[in-house]
Amino acid sequence: MRLKDTLVALAMTGAGLGYLGMIAGLPVRDGVDATTVPTILAWMMIGLGLIELAGALRRPGEPGEKGVGNMVTVALTLALIAGYVAALRPLGFPIATAIYLFLQFLVLTPRDGGRPFARYAGLAVMAAGVIFATFRYGFDLLLPAGPLVAWLN
Amino acid sequence: MFDLLLQGFGNVFSLQIFMLITVGVAVGIVFGAVPGLTAVMAIALCLPMTYGLGPAAGISLLIALFVGATSGGLISAILLKIPGTPSSIATTFDGGPMMEKGEGAKALGVGIVFSFIGTIISIGALMFIAPTLARVALSFGPHEYFAIAVFSLTLIATLSSGSMAKGIFAGVLGFAVSTVGIAPVDATARFTFGQVELNAGFNILTVLVGMFAVAEIIKVAETARNPLAGSTKAAMVRIKGFGFSMAEFLGQIPNALRSAFLGVSIGILPGIGAGTSNIISYIVAKKRSKTPEQFGKGTIEGVVASETANNAGIGGAMIPLLTLGIPGDAVTAILLGGLMIHGIQPGPMLFLTQGPLVYTIFAALIVSAFMMLLLEFWGLRIFIRLLAIPKHILLPVILVLCAVGAFGLASRVFDIWTILGFGVLGYAFVKAGIPTAPFIIGFILGPMAETSFRRGLQLSRGDYMGFVTNPIAGTFLALAVISIAWQLWGEWRNARRPAAAGSLRLGGEE
Structure with missing residues (x-):
């Protein structure tokens, strides 16, 4: 079995x-x-x-059945995505996305690599800004702006 | 006809329309390449931009987006093993393994060239045989559509690796998920739990993005922290031309012609588009191949079959759209909306009343196909550079784009929760060894099968024999039974000779 x-x-x-x-x-x-x-x-x-x-x-059982991978990272990733979706309305797309990206970069970084916090923060803010601007102003997609609504819409 | 076509080319080569086609193909490629952004989204988002343009310019832009996005899906299918669109699901089966073997450039080159060939063949079919074929499809009623859907669903059994039960289960579950929302015929609300958002059921985009993109991100998270696991192979051989030899190109011509024929034939049937034709062409190519054991391990035959067939679906889907006003799939449905916005009513009369515009559309398709070839060829090196981006940086950004794509469907956060839900389901499929592709096929064909089943029964006054006695429906149902029996025979034979069992891995199962 x-x-x-x-x-x-x-x-x-x-x-x-x-x-x-x-x-x-x-x-x-x-x-x-x-x-x-x-x-x-x-x-x-x-x-x-x-x-x-x-x-x-x-079927006979296999002694060397695959073990679980890094389920902690999987659980953290799922929690981050869920938190991101939940935060989209209250925090707005730019802030929620920047925070999500920064934390997700950190969670997925391989163990042997360093964790360049400043670079990750810069990348996260830049990616969130570029994606928001492209879709909000390029394609007229009303992404939630959250507390920044007065400045961004 | 040739006078009208020349007139169409004259229109398309005006500076404005030519520029719009160039930009449209480039934007379409990006939308097709990024998982979560599809041809439907590209056209939906650019539709408002065409309001200020004339009909010829507006429709040319939408067609360029369609052609670019259909082909662009191959880029992420090969580089990331995530199909950018449903039409490139089968491209991942061999494109992904080729990438892992260090033949990513070759896979991309093959995909680009045969996408172009598929598109051109389908445009030829559209121009020369559209009216006749469309009349045949018009004569199909619910009995025929039900039988075609059942036949397509039974092909799931052929798609499955290892356990046929798991493959069929995936298809049945996909069908079951498609029953959420208002039921056909009697409009009963099913499985909505009082949620208004579920009345229209799950959107195909959210299901696809969840099952493929989000599930892939979760899967990568499992191993991402392992040393050297976070980045894809950046080293690649230098590319010469499109990365494959003339002998390899010529050797694939029969495969390409067969796949183009399948792509056009399946694309012409409303409801069964490139999302199905690429997988069916892949199966047929495997069955006809001299080296079927190489499929799923990284052979160009698989990439050729999938990419030729999905792009051949462009012309195929345009046939019922232009001649009957029936959209073949979601993309042509939104194109229909675009045509109507510009005061064009597709149908049999269109060829008589607006002949020049019809041939401008044909010319726009041909120019878009050439533009796709050029832009993807020049962009090939840029796409390969994408490999240098570590997965732990790229995948979170892709997830954000998936979220934007889901939100853009109806400006609802609910749709983003949906992609997360389907992402978890897709990950569970991977862990359980259940193939994902049959689930998607079941989800796409489910509503058509149920609607046709119930309407067919109404037409035959509740007599189930109506499905069997109808010659076309009866033939397809018989083919479905033969398909299942053939697979059972194959499984029984393989069980007796376990060493000879060849497997076809789909949907990233472990």
Whole structure:
């Protein structure tokens, strides 16, 4: 039995069951209605999950299965992106983007490389400014300006 | 016809239109190259700029953006292994590995030249066979469209590596995600949880950017801090010409012609555009190749198939647009809006009432194709220099551009949350070994399949046999069954001979 494959198969089956559960909340009419195709899809997902589960249980486990990579960096990156999206309205695009870029550069910098804080800060501010100016003034895209609204719009 | 075409060239070679085409192709290439920025966005953002221009100038600019953006997707597909547009998904399969082998310049050169060839062939098809082919497509009803969608979805099984169940699951899940929003036919709100933003479902751009670009950024984050992992290979052999030999070019002509034929044929069918044709051409090229085992490991055959087919979709998609007023995909849908803004109503009468303008459009397409070849050739060295930018600097900037692209769709932060959500799903796919491309195909074809299924049943008064007894629909459904059976047979044979099992890796699965 391969643990990873078994977990994936269970997730596939679970996704089908979850989808089927959501379909139960939809209004039902006679004949073919808005639930027909989703129901077929849900049962297909459950069936495919079970086929995959049967295969995973049959296959012998591999002793040298891949371990996890640097999940701390992944978690930090996800948190930074989520924080960035949440900060877009209150802080505005230029400020939120500059802060996000600076922090993301730091998080992704390889361990053997130095961390040139001043260069990263300059790059982050410049990139945020160029992107904002290009889309705001070049393409008339009203990106959120936040506290800088009086100066930028 | 040739008089009208000459007249069209006369219009296009006016200084204003020629400059607009040059700028349009350059901007289009950039939009196509940057993941998250697409041809749709390029045209949508530049559409207001055409208000003050005449119809010929305005439409020429939009067409130049279309041609540039369709081809530009190959740049990020090869350099970053992130398809800039859906039409270059299959380019990543071999372009990426070629890049990793140090043959990035060659992959770019092949992609550029065969993009040009695909575009020119498709323009020829558009000019000479458009009316006849469009009439055939017009005769298709919901039964035929449902069968074509089912057939295309079953090709997912062929796309999958390792487990066919995972491949089909990805396609079914993509289909399921496309059911979010108002249902076709009876307008029931499904899976919206009271969120107004979900009434129209998920936008294809947010799904694509999330599953490919954001997922790639998260994936890179996993290894970015390892020593020497943060930058891509900057060293590359010197480029001579386009980076490939004349013998290699001539050897790819049959592949290119076949892919162009597929690109035009698939592009002409509304709803199935370059996003599907590049993948189908890739599969066909692999099946017909003398060295199928090289596919997915970095062969120019794969790049040629994908890039010829996706650019051949330009002319293909323009056929129903100009002759019937039916947009073949999202890009031609927005082009239709652009034509109507300038008082042009596409349809069968367009060729009779505004012949000179139609041939100006053809001329603009041809000039844009040549401009694309020149600009990408001169820009090739600049694109390669992009490699020197470390990934830990480049990818966060790309994420910001993805966020801008998502926000630009409807000025909603909700769409940026959506790309993050799909990014996490795409990353989970990578970790679980589930291919991403079938998910995208399921998402694109899902609404068409469901709508056609329900309308088809209405037409045949609830009789399911209507799908089988219709000759065209029945043929496609039979092909779908044969496709699944063929794949099952292949899996069974490979299971008996595990060493001989060849794999096709898609969507960055591990």
